[in-house]
Amino acid sequence: MEDLILIIANKNYSSWSVRPWIALTAKGIPFREELIPFGPGATHPKFRELSPTGKVPVLHHGTLRVWESLAIIEYVAELYPDAGLWPSERESRSLARSISMEMLSGFRALRGACPMNMRRPVKAIELPDGVMADVARIEAIWREMRQRSGGPFLFGDFSAADAMFAPVVNRFSTYDLTRDPETVSYMDAMRAHPAWRAWEEAVLAEPWIVPEDEA
Template sequence: MERPTLYIANKNYSSWSFRPWIALTGVGIDFEEVLIPFDYPGGNCDIKAISPSGNVPVLQHGALKIWESLAIIEYAAELYPEACLLPRDRAARALARSVSMEMLSGFRALRGACPMNIRRPRARIVLPDGVDADVRRIETIWRDLLEKSGGPFLFGAFGAADAMFAPVVNRFDIYDLVHRDDTLAYMRTMKAHPAWRKWEDAARAERWIVAEDEV
């Protein structure tokens, strides 16, 4: 099978790139990585040249291009069923898709106020309306899934849903947003995953600095 190529942006900032990258890496799918850095304020013509949407991530597999994080993860789950990115049980698989879609389309207050930034020192900020509600909802999702599956990841083994929430783990950490023991335990599990550590090490080694309002 032809090896796919995943186009991503800066590892320190790009939550959208982080999701498919940690999904594929976390279950051992082999792919070529191409990083195209943000180049503000004018954008990066290299991204526009390879991406139908003008954004990354993009997965290229032969002549086919797939964009948007969850679409890439779903495609990889079909292409590599043995990797078990999605649960084998139909009901669990539907639930994994539901929470992944909720993450994809929701939690705008949290996203807007607390951009992903691997290198940011941990410190609280003044939070606008809506962030606390987003945090409580995410904690409820995690708690319910972990109780149902028994952990240590949301559906037992690491998979698509964990990848979709991976940037939130960074946000909860660096903005000091959560203090529940079960939430913190899940975050420690995610941050201990070899794929997380590999991404984090690379992010900390990057030299690019992008203003938070440009990410």
């Protein structure tokens, strides 16, 4: 099989890049990483050469280009059906895909007000309308899925659904958005995972700084 090449941007800021990276890393799926740091406006001219959208992440597999985080995860799950990217049980798998799609398309107030920045000191900010409604919905998802599965992750073992919510874990922590014990328990499990810790270690080693209004 030809190498999988995952092209990403700055690990500190790129919430979309962390999703497929942490999913593949957590499941031991081999890939090569190519990191291209953001330029002005949180973009880079080379992104247009590498991805039809001019954005990252994008996965190169031979001549094939797969873009968008969830599409990348789905493609790799087909290549490695035994890796466990999705829950093995059909009902759980359908729920995992449903909440992953909800994460993909929703929670715009939270995204806009609280950009991912893993090096930012923990500090609450003044929040616009809609953010705490997003927080409440996400907490309800996490609580329901973990109660159903028994945890520690959303569907027991780490899955693609956890990868899709990984940037939210950082947002909740960095902007001090919740103190709910159940939520904090899930966040602690995520931050203790070796794949998360590997990403965080790389974040701390990055030299680049992007203004928050551009990331």
